Amino acid sequence: MVMKKPVHHFSLYLIIPVIVSGLSILSVLVTTNILEYPFLNGINKKFVILGWIFFIALTAFLCGFLLVRFLLRPVEKFVEITKENPVLRPIFEGVSDSGAKKDEMDHIKHVFKQVTEALSKVDSRLLFPEFTCESRSMRSVLNMIMKVAPTDSTVLILGESGTGKELVATSIYHHSRRKERPFIKLNCAAIPQELLESELFGHEKGAFTGASARKKGKFELADHGTIFLDEIGDMPLSLQAKILRVLQEKELDMVGGESPIKVDVRVIAATNKNIGALVKEGKFREDLFYRLNVFMITLPPLRERQEDISPLIEQKIIEIKGDAASAIQISTEAMKRLKFYSWPGNVRELHNTIERAMVLSETGCINAVHLPSNIDVDTIQMVKKTRSILDEETTLDEMLQEIEIKIISDALKRTDGVQVKAAELLGINQRSLWHRMKKYGLDAAQFRNSSNFDV
Numbered sequence: 013m014v015m016k017k018p019v020h021h022f023s024l025y026l027i028i029p030v031i032v033s034g035l036s037i038l039s040v041l042v043t044t045n046i047l048e049y050p051f052l053n054g055i056n057k058k059f060v061i062l063g064w065i066f067f068i069a070l071t072a073f074l075c076g077f078l079l080v081r082f083l084l085r086p087v088e089k090f091v092e093i094t095k096e097n098p099v100l101r102p103i104f105e106g107v108s109d110s111g112a113k114k115d116e117m118d119h120i121k122h123v124f125k126q127v128t129e130a131l132s133k134v135d136s137r138l139l140f141p142e143f144t145c146e147s148r149s150m151r152s153v154l155n156m157i158m159k160v161a162p163t164d165s166t167v168l169i170l171g172e173s174g175t176g177k178e179l180v181a182t183s184i185y186h187h188s189r190r191k192e193r194p195f196i197k198l199n200c201a202a203i204p205q206e207l208l209e210s211e212l213f214g215h216e217k218g219a220f221t222g223a224s225a226r227k228k229g230k231f232e233l234a235d236h237g238t239i240f241l242d243e244i245g246d247m248p249l250s251l252q253a254k255i256l257r258v259l260q261e262k263e264l265d266m267v268g269g270e271s272p273i274k275v276d277v278r279v280i281a282a283t284n285k286n287i288g289a290l291v292k293e294g295k296f297r298e299d300l301f302y303r304l305n306v307f308m309i310t311l312p313p314l315r316e317r318q319e320d321i322s323p324l325i326e327q328k329i330i331e332i333k334g335d336a337a338s339a340i341q342i343s344t345e346a347m348k349r350l351k352f353y354s355w356p357g358n359v360r361e362l363h364n365t366i367e368r369a370m371v372l373s374e375t376g377c378i379n380a381v382h383l384p385s386n387i388d389v390d391t392i393q394m395v396k397k398t399r400s401i402l403d404e405e406t407t408l409d410e411m412l413q414e415i416e417i418k419i420i421s422d423a424l425k426r427t428d429g430v431q432v433k434a435a436e437l438l439g440i441n442q443r444s445l446w447h448r449m450k451k452y453g454l455d456a457a458q459f460r461n462s463s464n465f466d467v
Contacts, residue, residue: 028079035075039068142179144327146319149312153180160307161187166259168304169282171311174358177282180309181240184280193237196230201243209251215267223268231264231275238278244304245283245290252297259303279304314355314362321351324359328366340370341377344453345421348414349380353387379458417452420445421459429459 043064145151160167161184169177178197185195203211210220214229230239241247247255258264259279263272281304290296314321330337342350346369355361369382420438427433435445449456 031079035072039071043068142183143176144320144323146323147312147317150317150320153309153311154183156307156309157183158187160184160309162189163307164189164278166278166304166306167280168287168306168308169280169311170287170308171282171284172313172356172358173284174360175311175313176359177284177311178240178242180311181242181280181282185238185240188238188278190237190278194234195238195240196234197240197242198230199242201246205248208248209254210267212251213254213264213266214269216269220267229264229266231258231277232266232273234277235275236277238280241279241281243283244281245285245287245296249295249297252300256297256300256303259300314358315353318351321362322347324362325350325366328363329370332367332370339376340373343377343379343455343458344417345380345458346378346383348417348421349383349387352414352418413452416448417454420448420452420454424454424456424459427459429456431456 143150143154145154157180167181167184169180171177181197182195185191198211200208210227210229212229212231214227214232215223217223217226241255254264258275258277261272262276263274265272287296287301291298291301314324325342326337329340333340350362350365357364365383365387366378368384369378372382373379420434423434423437424431427437431445431449432442435442438445448454
């Protein structure tokens with residue numbers, strides 16, 4: 013039997029200081045001996061000292077160079093490999109070689125940051141294929157899902173209507189230890205108040221008129237599993253106390269029942285209302301709010317996820333057209349409107365808008381005229397979005413381009429696509445307007461008769 017030699021691993025944080033310290037001690041000892049030599053042999057000490065200083069400086073420079081080379085070479089090799097990777101190659105677009113040479117460390121930091129960003133997006137797509145999350149805010153939500161899903165903690169999901177609260181709840185369930193157990197969903201706002209208690213806790217036979225048999229409630233059906241209470245902000249106060257008891261005591265009373273029933277249920281609740289305001293107004297129990305608010309996830313509205321708009325549109329087109337999705341095109345002006353609209357209905361409204369536009373479009377190209385008339389933004393609204401755009405690392409030049417495109421588009425729309433009149437309205441010559449339109453891919457024809465078209 014061959015004995016393996018023991019392998020020892022040492023940290024660079026230990027090795028490098030030890031090497032530098034060792035070289036320092038060695039240089040002091042050798043310097044002492046060198047300085048004694050001219051005194052003992054009657055040699056001019058000036059030349060000996062200068063020669064030794066030059067030798068020490070050269071040695072230190074070479075050691076420093078080799079040390080930096082030893083540390084940076086693997087990093088440089090990683091950057092070179094990254095440049096050749098087709099998936100990561102877009103990272104280097106727009107980064108000139110001269111810029112990299114001027115500040116190599118900044119270039120390396122940029123590469124690492126962008127690679128981390130790219131890997132985060134890939135990780136999100138693999139773990140959550142049902143989500144579209146190019147934006148950092150949504151990837152942060154997915155990170156929170158991964159942290160809370162394996163636990164049994166109660167989760168409170170907040171967000172505007174159409175932001176995907178049910179999708180988040182479903183993802184928490186699928187990544188939890190209870191994924192093989194029941195997952196029961198209940199929309200508290202969709203059931204009349206007089207029937208909601210029976211739906212939640214069940215009823216015994218004869219408990220009320222029409223109760224011809226015993227019926228299990230949602231909590232009992234979800235025993236050892238998960239229950240999702242959507243729109244919990246609409247739940248009446250009378251039932252909130254009973255929900256609190258289930259959360260605290262792990263037991264419930266059926267309508268008409270004589271003894272409590274023990275249940276082991278994980279609760280995920282969601283609402284599109286300002287639940288803090290409801291508590292202050294006395295419309296929601298404070299103790300229930302604190303009991304639900306063990307782990308809160310707040311979903312960002314679509315207007316704060318501009319990076320996700322294009323992928324969401326593409327996803328919807330593929331869903332409708334399948335293999336023929338590549339034949340659908342969206343004009344520049346239509347895409348600008350879609351990107352900068354405030355989307356009060358969020359993802360649901362975006363999907364409905366795209367489906368409607370595809371029905372109206374007969375040529376396979378979605379233009380601005382195929383969008384509802386309310387989907388339009390002015391320059392002020394675009395400027396208001398600056399903060400969220402900057403959060404996604406959009407540059408100032410890109411922001412100014414978006415505003416310029418909007419102003420030119422508005423001028424062409426007002427002048428019915430007549431470039432001479434649009435140039436006069438903008439206070440620039442026609443040639444300058446033509447160059448700007450060419451730069452941004454704007455076609456005057458798409459603005460003709462647009463002011464008279466309303467949908």
